[in-house]
Amino acid sequence: MNPQYLLRGSITKALITLALPIMGTAFLQMANQIVDMMWIGRLGSDAVAAIGTAGFFVWFGLSIITMVQVGTEVKIAQSLGAGNEAYAKQIAGMALYLAVAFGLVYGLFLTLAKGPLIAFFDINNFEVEQNARSYLGIMAVGMLFSFLNLVIASMFNGAGQSRIPFKVNSIGILTNIVLDPIFIFVLGLGVGGAALATVLSQILVTGILLYMLLHGRLFKAFSLRQPFSLETVKSMLALGLPVSFQRCLFNTFSILIAKVIASFGPDAIAAQKIGVQIESITYMTAQGFAAALSAFVGQNFGAGQFERVRKGTVEAGQIMIVFGIGTSALLYFFSEPLMRIFVSESTTVAIGIRYLKILSLSQVFMCIEMTFSGCFNALNKPLYPAVLGIVFTGLRVPFAYILSAGALLGLDGIWWSISGSSVVKGLIMLGMVAVLFKYGIPRVDSVLETDTKLD
Structure with a gap:
């Protein structure tokens, strides 16, 4: 199946048609997380801190599966653009095998290591640590299903059928929203209870996506028994590895920064x-648009x-620069009412206002960096944005330690280290895209052949 709207006609319409369902899924996930925080916030700041601490390791796992997710989307997009559906099916089969293997291994790791992982933060608050371990232990069971959902969604996105994972994820998110108050309070x-609601919702989504995949919603006839190819697996992982490594390091850096934040209580x-x-x-939103751009570029690249x-x-x-300007204004001018939606403690609100105001200055640059990375990934050049992200996100850690020293900026110094690095990354990404277009887009004569260059 090869949606023609990606290959001809209005480019803006094609991008928006593909991006809206992906962005819609992202917004629904955000709404789900907001509802989670609203319910958990009623339990107090300690409960929010517990989920925040455990959540780093959940996000770390989602960064790992990016290794499969990115390669799957790009390879399927390129294959369908080139009219090679048989190879696209093989990619899908290999992706499912990898998602199951990664999900089982990482879930087992979280189950066995949740105690030492939470202890790393030195929170010195028994209730926070106990709740964090409980949350992480339950979420570990759901990692298999989270991994499968992301990988299957990337198959549909790569084929230009982003509406399907949007609709299915909507069902899961609405289920989670309903289950949250029941499990948490009733x-x-x-x-x-918040973790259990999330896991059950993920299981439901997995079941629906697998049913659709096996009943012709992506390919005319698809079987889980695809011929195994080590070369295919290598090519998929080679595309996804730089992005996954970048995101894993991003989460590692975030954990190190969180340890500095934890010293402030x-x-x-x-x-x-x-x-x-x-x-x-x-x-x-930027991630969703990057995924849409990756599928668009991948199919047109293959064609x-x-x-x-x-x-x-x-x-x-x-499009994303305009969006970034809008969110910058939102975070800066409405920081206090946004914080008070979730929590009422005056100290937490005051800290959050400073966070949002400082981070608002870098939203446009974040949009630039994340969106254009989708283009590089689809052109088989994921290493460039990955190196950019690793270097300048890594610099957040020493600057967070330095700027947060009492004689300097205190807690605000951490926020400035994060915001400043995003500005630098966005500016450099603009230069990278300019160089890419000036010296020629890399090309392939076939999605299975090595790169040459188009002047």
Whole structure:
């Protein structure tokens, strides 16, 4: 199946048609996380801090599966663009095998290591640590299903059928929203109830996506028994590895920064956790648009339509710059009412306001970096944005330690280290895209052949 709207006609319409369901899924996930925080916030800042602490390791796992997710989307897009559906089916089969293997291994790791992982933060608050261990232990069971959902969704996105995972994920998110208050308050499970609601919702989504995959919604006839090919697996992982490595290091850096934040107490942890959820308006939308751009570029790249690749990348960037300006204004001018949606403690609110105001200055640059990375991934050049992200995100850690020293900026120094690095990454990414277009888009004569260059 090869949706023609990606290969001909209005580029802006094609991008928006593909991006809206992906962005819609991101917004629904954000709404789900906001509802989670609203319910958990009623238990107090300690409960929010517990989920914030455990959540780093859940996000770390989602970064790992990016290794499979990115390679799957790009390879399926390129294959269908080149008219090679048989190879696309093989990619899908290998992706499922890898998702199951990764999910089982990482879930087991979290189950066995949850105690030492939470202890790493030196929170010195028994209730926070106990709730964090409980939350992480339950979420570990759901990692298999989370991994499968992301990988299967990437198959549909790569084929230009982003509406299907949007609809299915909507069902799962609405289920989670309904189950949250029941498990947290009615059954009295607290933080563990929030985790259980999430896992059950993920299981439901997995079942529906697998049913659709096996009943012709992606390919005319698809079987789980695809011929195994080590070369296919290597090519998929080679595309996804730089992105996955970047995101894993990003989470590692975030954990190290969180340890600095933890030294300022549970209120600081809670404020940052809530602030990140609010800020996700930007980065989840940018991730969704990057995925759409990756599928668009991948299919046109596979079809040999290189000028359309160029124009699509520029138009995607223009759209996201406008969006970034809007979210910057939202976070800066409405920081206090946004924080008070989730928590009422004055100390937590005050810290969160400073976080949102400082981070608002970098939203446009975050959009630029994340969106254009989708183009590089689809052109088989994921290493460039990965190196950019690793270097400058890594610099956040020493700057967070230095700037947060009492004689300097205190807690605000951590926020400035994060915001400043995003500005630098966005500016450099603009230069990288300019160089890419000036010296020629890399091309392939076949999705299975080595790169040459189109002048």
